[in-house]
Amino acid sequence: MKKLASLLAVALALGIAAEAPAQTLDRIRATGVVTLGVRDSSLPMSYVLGSDQAVGFQVDICQRIVAAIKRQLNLQKLEVRYQVVTSQNRVPLVRNGAVDLECGSTTNNQARQQDVAFTLTTYIEEVRMAVRANSGIRSIRDLEGRTVVATTGTTSVQHLRRNSRATGLKFNEILGKDHAESFLILESGKADAWVIDAGLLNASIANARNPADFAVVGEVLNTEPLAIMLSKDDAPLKALADQTLRDMMRSGEMKALWNKWYAEPIPPRNVRLNMAPPAALQKLWQDPNDLPMESYAATR
Structure with missing residues (x-):
């Protein structure tokens, strides 16, 4: 059953001193559980409806990655757990393994790359x-x-x-x-x-x-550039996530998700944001990269 982790779980996770295992996919195979970090109010990227439903543009992207993990590991069942994260604790929770994929609204920058890794850029803001x-x-x-x-x-x-x-x-x-x-x-x-x-x-x-x-x-x-955070130096998970994103960009699924969250009515009030994808993002869909903010600024 999908559920949001409690605040107590956050506190415990932040207290863990050990680093996350290098191979997250091995842990997911052994436990049959993947944990997605989500935000409570980062509309329309990642937010919570009611008490137990996480939704948003980044959450949908993470769900596609979860489906790819399930296929690659040949799992009959893969439980998805949601962990609410904040701007302050999101990096520590990924670093210590409490969160496998952080599906929020996080900028890929050089400072954060000291502690975590990032997928290909999913949004340019x-x-x-x-x-x-x-x-x-x-x-x-x-x-x-x-x-x-x-x-x-x-x-x-x-x-x-x-x-x-x-x-x-x-x-x-x-x-x-x-x-x-x-x-x-x-x-x-x-x-x-x-x-x-x-x-x-x-x-x-x-x-x-x-x-x-x-x-x-x-x-x-x-x-x-915003992207999905994952454990540092975990090449197998990053490769799988990046290939999933490339496939979504190539097939037009990424654009369809954009329309779902930025052009069509979204919950909870069914309002339309009426936002077209920025030109820089459309270019990125044609030529994906995982450059940090500093590199992007230097080349724009």
């Missing part, structure tokens, strides 16, 4: 900011003296501070424990802007009580 539509904020420079909210464990505000237009800019920063709380802080007026991936901003606004009250504005602060 632009970091921007959401504001109240009547705030008058339209550019980074408009943030002078304002308050910016960021989700704990993300790097969005660092990108803001590094932008040349932010030189000498003074603003206050507060943290939300997760994306849902960050948007609530913006919605309640406690912050003037929320900085994060544009897709997440659009999804949060679309699901707000009054979507017209908010807008995504300003310069692109960073371009980030």
